[in-house]
Amino acid sequence: xxxxxxxxxxxxxxxxxxxxxxCRSLDFQATTMFWYRxxxxxxxxxxxxxxxxxxxxxxxxxxxxxxxxxxxxxxLSTLTVTSAHPEDSSFYICSAGLPTLNTEAFFGQGxxxxxx
Amino acid sequence: QKEVEQNSGPLSVPExxxxxxxxxxxxxxxxxxxxxxxxxxxxxxxxxxxYSNGDKEDGRxxxxxxxxxxxxxxxxxDSQPSDSATYLCAVNRGRRGGATNKLIFGTxxxxxxxx
Numbered sequence: 001x002x003x004x005x006x007x008x009x010x011x012x013x014x015x016x017x018x019x020x021x022x023c024r025s026l027d028f029q030a031t032t033m034f035w036y037r038x039x040x041x042x043x044x045x046x047x048x049x050x051x052x053x054x055x056x057x058x059x060x061x062x063x064x065x066x067x068x069x070x071x072x073x074x075x076l077s078t079l080t081v082t083s084a085h086p087e088d089s090s091f092y093i094c095s096a097g098l099p100t101l102n103t104e105a106f107f108g109q110g111x112x113x114x115x116x
Numbered sequence: 117q118k119e120v121e122q123n124s125g126p127l128s129v130p131e132x133x134x135x136x137x138x139x140x141x142x143x144x145x146x147x148x149x150x151x152x153x154x155x156x157x158x159x160x161x162x163x164x165x166x167y168s169n170g171d172k173e174d175g176r177x178x179x180x181x182x183x184x185x186x187x188x189x190x191x192x193x194d195s196q197p198s199d200s201a202t203y204l205c206a207v208n209r210g211r212r213g214g215a216t217n218k219l220i221f222g223t224x225x226x227x228x229x230x231x
Contacts, residue, residue, distance in 0.1 A: 006159075032217075034218060034219070036221075042223065043204065043221045043222060043223040043224055044160070044204070044221045045221075046218060046219070046220065046221075049218055091157075093159045093160075095219070104150065104162055104165050105150075105162075105206075105219055106162065107152075107159040107160050107161070108159060109158070109159055110158065110159040112157075
């Protein structure tokens with residue numbers, strides 16, 4: 001399957017600071033990428049759809065000013081968690097692919113964010 | 117009602133047995149269905165995709181889809197301890213020529229294969 005690389009895999013930051021997470025598609029061009037968040041023992045919750053060259057589409061209840069998404073190229077999307085708080089601590093996962101109904105999404109390795 | 121529902125488990129099966137994982141979805145217009153496996157602390161990896169009614173087999177895995185019943189299942193034959201993981205059912209909310217394709221996940225079923 002396609003390769004999606006996410007960086008960093010693990011980050012610890014202080015409350016009030018911002019953290020940037022990168023998601024790269026390594027062997028294909030991704031006009032659309034997706035950002036998920038997963039709390040312990042819960043499922044993946046879609047946060048937003050990242051669209052190359054345009055604004056991201058956020059799911060209901062997700063603060064767009066807190067979770068900044070930039071998709072400046074066909075191979076890179078970034079998620080910035082601004083003014084992080086301990087409740088933002090979670091596993092953040094990006095995916096790419098899924099341009100049509102009958103294609104698959106591939107996931108990055110995930111980023112474990114801990115806000116202290 | 118959740119869009120995608122799974123029994124959280126744990127589902128415990130002995131090594132060598134068949135594990136049966138089930139999923140129901142609420143949006144009758146859904147077109148594409150996926151099973152992902154997720155080990156603790158890792159991101160999901162695709163196991164199977166299925167797009168039409170019936171069975172689809174790949175090695176020890178068989179996915180079954182029944183759109184009339186809005187039901188998707190995954191069978192794992194000859195279960196191995198290494199199959200122990202959380203299995204996530206995902207449904208593509210998109211439509212032909214319509215809304216953006218995006219995956220909605222169930223809460224996952226924890227499978228434990230006992231040696």
